[in-house]
Amino acid sequence: MPTKLEDTRKIVLTDVISECEGITSLWFADQWTAEAQPGQYVMAWIPGLDEVPMSLSAIDEGGRSSITVRAVGEATEALCSLKPGDRIGVRGPFGNGYRVEGRRPIIVAGGSGAGSLMPLVRELVSGGAEPTFVLGARTASQLMFLGRLEKLLGDSLVVSTDDGSRGFSGYASGYAAKLMEGGCYDHVYTCGPELMMVKVFMDAESMGLPVQASLERYIKCSVGLCGACAVGPYRVCVDGPVFDSGMLRQVRGEFGVSKMDLSGKVVRVDH
Amino acid sequence: MSKLSLAVDLAGFRLRNPTMNAAGVLGMSPPLLKRVYDAGAGAVVTKSIGPVPRAGHPNPTLVQVSGGALNAMGLPNPGVDYFVDEIVKLKEMGVPTVASFFGGSVQEFAEVAYKLTKAGADALELNASCPNVAEELGMLAADAGNVERVTAAVKEETSLPVFVKLSPNVTNIKTVAKAAEWGGADAITAVNTLLGIAIDVNFRRPVLTNTTGGLSGPAAKPVALRCVWEVSQAVEIPIIGCGGITTWEDAAEYLLAGASAVEIGTAVMTRGVGVYGEIVEGLERYMAENGFSRVEEVVGLAHEAGRYAENSLDRCNIRV
Numbered sequence: 156m157p158t159k160l161e162d163t164r165k166i167v168l169t170d171v172i173s174e175c176e177g178i179t180s181l182w183f184a185d186q187w188t189a190e191a192q193p194g195q196y197v198m199a200w201i202p203g204l205d206e207v208p209m210s211l212s213a214i215d216e217g218g219r220s221s222i223t224v225r226a227v228g229e230a231t232e233a234l235c236s237l238k239p240g241d242r243i244g245v246r247g248p249f250g251n252g253y254r255v256e257g258r259r260p261i262i263v264a265g266g267s268g269a270g271s272l273m274p275l276v277r278e279l280v281s282g283g284a285e286p287t288f289v290l291g292a293r294t295a296s297q298l299m300f301l302g303r304l305e306k307l308l309g310d311s312l313v314v315s316t317d318d319g320s321r322g323f324s325g326y327a328s329g330y331a332a333k334l335m336e337g338g339c340y341d342h343v344y345t346c347g348p349e350l351m352m353v354k355v356f357m358d359a360e361s362m363g364l365p366v367q368a369s370l371e372r373y374i375k376c377s378v379g380l381c382g383a384c385a386v387g388p389y390r391v392c393v394d395g396p397v398f399d400s401g402m403l404r405q406v407r408g409e410f411g412v413s414k415m416d417l418s419g420k421v422v423r424v425d426h
Numbered sequence: 427m428s429k430l431s432l433a434v435d436l437a438g439f440r441l442r443n444p445t446m447n448a449a450g451v452l453g454m455s456p457p458l459l460k461r462v463y464d465a466g467a468g469a470v471v472t473k474s475i476g477p478v479p480r481a482g483h484p485n486p487t488l489v490q491v492s493g494g495a496l497n498a499m500g501l502p503n504p505g506v507d508y509f510v511d512e513i514v515k516l517k518e519m520g521v522p523t524v525a526s527f528f529g530g531s532v533q534e535f536a537e538v539a540y541k542l543t544k545a546g547a548d549a550l551e552l553n554a555s556c557p558n559v560a561e562e563l564g565m566l567a568a569d570a571g572n573v574e575r576v577t578a579a580v581k582e583e584t585s586l587p588v589f590v591k592l593s594p595n596v597t598n599i600k601t602v603a604k605a606a607e608w609g610g611a612d613a614i615t616a617v618n619t620l621l622g623i624a625i626d627v628n629f630r631r632p633v634l635t636n637t638t639g640g641l642s643g644p645a646a647k648p649v650a651l652r653c654v655w656e657v658s659q660a661v662e663i664p665i666i667g668c669g670g671i672t673t674w675e676d677a678a679e680y681l682l683a684g685a686s687a688v689e690i691g692t693a694v695m696t697r698g699v700g701v702y703g704e705i706v707e708g709l710e711r712y713m714a715e716n717g718f719s720r721v722e723e724v725v726g727l728a729h730e731a732g733r734y735a736e737n738s739l740d741r742c743n744i745r746v
Contacts, residue, residue, distance in 0.1 A: 161490040165628035198485075202629045206485035244629060376488040378695045381499055382454040382473070388461040390452075417481035419454045419473065420504035 160187040161378070163200060163244040169219060171239055174299045175292075178267050179235040180212060180223045185245055189215035192252030193274035194369055194397045197222065198377050200244030205230035208374040210271035210346075210396070211248065223270035223299070249377050250396045253367050255279060257342025262288045263331040263355050265347025269299045271369050271396075272346050280307055287334065288312045291327025291347070295320040328354035335362055343367070348426045353411030356403055366400045372414055385415065430714055432706065434468070434687050434721050436664050437587035437612035439549040441468035441522065441687060443706045444721050445677070448642075448668050448691030449474055449526035449551060449591070450499065452699070456515040459523075466703030469522035471689065472509070474553045475542065476527065477534045479505040489624045489633045494643020494670065494692055496622050498636035501528065501556055506538045510545035517546045524589070528553040532572075532579045540583040550586050552577065554606075555593030555618035557640045567593040567618075570605035577609025589666060591615035592657070594646075599653050600660035607661045615666040615689065617653045620646050643692035644670045651683055658684025658726055672697065674708020681709075681721065682728035 158164055170182035188197060191214050199222060200206040207230045212223035226235040237243070253275050260279060264272050269290060279286045288308055292298045294316050304312045314322030315330040323330040328351045335343070335358060343359045345352045346369040359366045372384040372391040379393035387406035389395060394402075403410055413421045432443035446469050447453065447462045453473035462470050482502030489496050503509065506527070516523045525547035529535035539550055554567040554576065566572050577590055590606040592599060594617040603614050619640025624633045632638075650669020657665055667685030671677050672693040680688050693701045709721075718724055 163489075163626055163628075163633065165626075200486060202626075202631055204484070205635075242629075244626070375482070375485060375499065375502075376495075376497065378488065378490065378495070379698075380451050380488065380495070380497075380692065380695050382452040382458050383502065385452075385455040385458040388457045390458070415454065416504075418479040418502050418504045420479060420508055 158187070160248065161246055163246045165242050166245050168237055168239050168241050168243070171237055174223060175297050177226045177235070178223060178299060179226070180221045181234065181237060182213070182219050182221045183245070184219050188220040188245065188248060189218070191220070191248035193255065193278050194252035194271055195248035195250045196271075196396060197245045197247035198249070198374075199234060200246070201230055201233050202244065204233055206244070207231065207234075208377065208392070210369065212270035212273050214274045223267060225267040247377070249392060251394065253344060253369075253397050254399070255282065256365070257340075258284050259340050260284060260286045260342035260344055261331060261334060261340040262286050263291070263327055263343065263345040263347070263351070264289065265291045265327050265351040266293070266297065267299065268345075268347030268369070270346075272344060273300060273303070275344060276304070276307055286311060287340070289315060289327050289331045289334065291315040291317075291330070291351070293317045326354070327351060328358070331355055332358045335359065335364065338362070340364060345369075349411050349424050350426060356400075356410070360400070366403060367397050368403060369396045370398055370410075371396065373417055383415065383417070383419070386410070430710065430719050432710060432713075432721060436549065436589070436666070436687060439469075439522075439587045443468040444681070444687035444709070445702055445706055446471050446524065446666070446687065446689045447694075447702070448689040449553060451691035451694055453526070456512050456519060459516060460519050460521055461699055462702060463521045465699045466706045468687070469524055469548070470516070471524040471526050471551060472513070473503055474501055474526040474528050474556065475503050475506050475509045475538060476501060477506060477529055477538055479503065479508065484635045486633055486635060489639070491624055491641070491645065493645030494641060495695060496624050496634065496639040496641050497619070498634045498639035500636060506541045510541060513542065513545035513547050522548050524549045524551050526551040526553050526591070528556060532576050535576050536579040536583045539580040539588075543584040543586050547586060549589060550580070550584060551589040551591055551615055552580055553591050553618075555591050557593065557595060557619060557621045557638070565593060565595070567602055568596055570601045573602055574605040574609040577606050577611050581610035587612040589613040589615045591618055592653070593618045594649055594653050594669075595621045600656050603657040603660045607663055611663060613664040613666055613686075614657050614661060615668055616657045617650045617669055620649060642670065643695075644672055646670045647676060651679060654680055654683045654685050658729070671705070672701070674705045674712060677705050677709055678712055678724070681724045682726070684726040684729065686722065686725050
């Protein structure tokens with residue numbers, strides 16, 4: 156295999172799993188992806204259409220890895236409509252990934268944000284840590300990875316739904332705040348809607364807890380050159396996607412507030 | 427011996443040292459450009475700004491190749507009317523700012539230049555050479571007459587120093603450089619990326635959505651350096667060298683070839699944003715060790731030996 160991680164590999168989808176309505180996991184075998192760190196992403200290429208950044212939702216589980224895609228636009232809808240045996244291009248993994256820290260971390264996932272947190276949970280658990288996982292969604296049918304998380308975490312998995320159809324009734328960030336007030340956690344990880352992550356960050360700050368949050372922006376080059384994914388002085392593609400508390404404090408004026416569109420114009424973050 | 431200084435003067439635009447980022451690299455947002463300046467660059471260059479917003483080409487817009495990268499971003503930018511505020515922010519942060527810009531016609535070039543000047547940029551870089559929008563806009567730098575006309579029209583609208591950025595994808599870059607000088611250019615930036623293509627053997631198709639793209643990085647350096655060499659023989663105005671500069675030795679080569687300053691881009695991919703400070707430190711050591719106290723003492727020095735080589739070639743030709 157004469158490839159480097161930055162070269163595009165043509166990969167065959169071995170499994171396509173619908174996680175819930177509009178969210179699909181694509182499984183494949185790829186040697187470079189198998190060596191990724193939790194929180195890293197790959198660039199997924201649908202030839203003739205687009206190339207989009209996708210966090211890894213599984214890394215080398217029985218030789219296979221996965222991305223988990225929410226259908227929100229043309230490229231992601233195309234990815235979600237693929238079948239086993241279909242081929243796409245993959246390059247990477249890119250980005251910094253999560254630092255695996257904390258003996259009793261709390262992990263707050265909203266919607267498809269649970270994807271990038273799955274490899275982290277596995278690594279935390281296998282390292283002997285005891286994470287609490289708050290899995291939030293709009294409604295019960297949108298809860299992802301329930302079975303896999305229950306198997307990994309047992310009672311340490313807690314669920315919230317905005318409409319109260321299962322578990323805690325309300326936002327995941329609200330539930331997480333209540334749990335954090337208990338005071339027994341030493342680290343916070345979060346991935347999901349940015350407005351949720353800001354809330355989690357602010358609450359953790361007030362309690363002096365270190366945070367790692369995975370941010371999302373338009374990524375074009377993925378190698379830190381073009382600046383399309385800038386948040387403050389940082390590039391999500393190489394300085395991120397995981398921002399720690401120090402970085403988040405520095406970009407407080409943008410985090411949960413604004414982002415650049417494809418032209419570089421600053422627009423509001425609305426979810 | 428006088429005290430060593432890395433400061434350079436480009437037609438009245440004073441830089442604390444001769445390094446800048448290349449246009450299109452990290453040039454979208456003021457905080458990121460501030461980071462480039464804090465990392466050691468003498469000044470920063472913005473993303474090329476046009477008359478109206480452009481989203482750019484769909485991904486893939488960049489592919490890594492041996493010795494560099496091939497990109498076809500497609501000039502994404504939020505448009506000049508929006509970007510004037512970003513220039514203001516950069517100036518408030520105390521960052522010396524070169525505004526790169528383009529247009530689809532002589533009139534548009536002039537209008538964008540006027541607005542960027544009013545916004546408070548320190549200098550303008552006229553992008554005559556993006557290889558990735560040729561079908562829409564045509565590549566200005568392919569035609570010496572157009573380069574002269576556009577440069578002259580822009581100079582009418584601004585009192586700022588105007589750097590004209592040329593393309594290596596021309597038959598004779600000396601002619602185009604001369605045309606820019608005749609049009610009133612204050613400096614030449616040489617050069618933009620080399621037109622190239624990358625094909626994915628598994629999918630059997632070009633990788634970039636735009637099919638072709640611009641080659642940058644170490645692979646492009648010998649060609650870009652030769653362009654600087656030739657341009658320095660053709661014009662009297664200063665030259666800003668650009669193409670594959672990754673180390674201080676690369677930067678020193680450009681100075682020796684005739685560049686008064688340099689732009690560094692793709693090296694950020696391999697060396698990180700810290701590359702600006704590394705190159706500045708290396709140049710300072712080089713100057714100190716070789717007894718230079720000012721950058722202009724180094725500029726063009728290699729032409730002394732080069733002239734000898736060219737004379738010997740002439741003698742060869744006479745014998746034939």
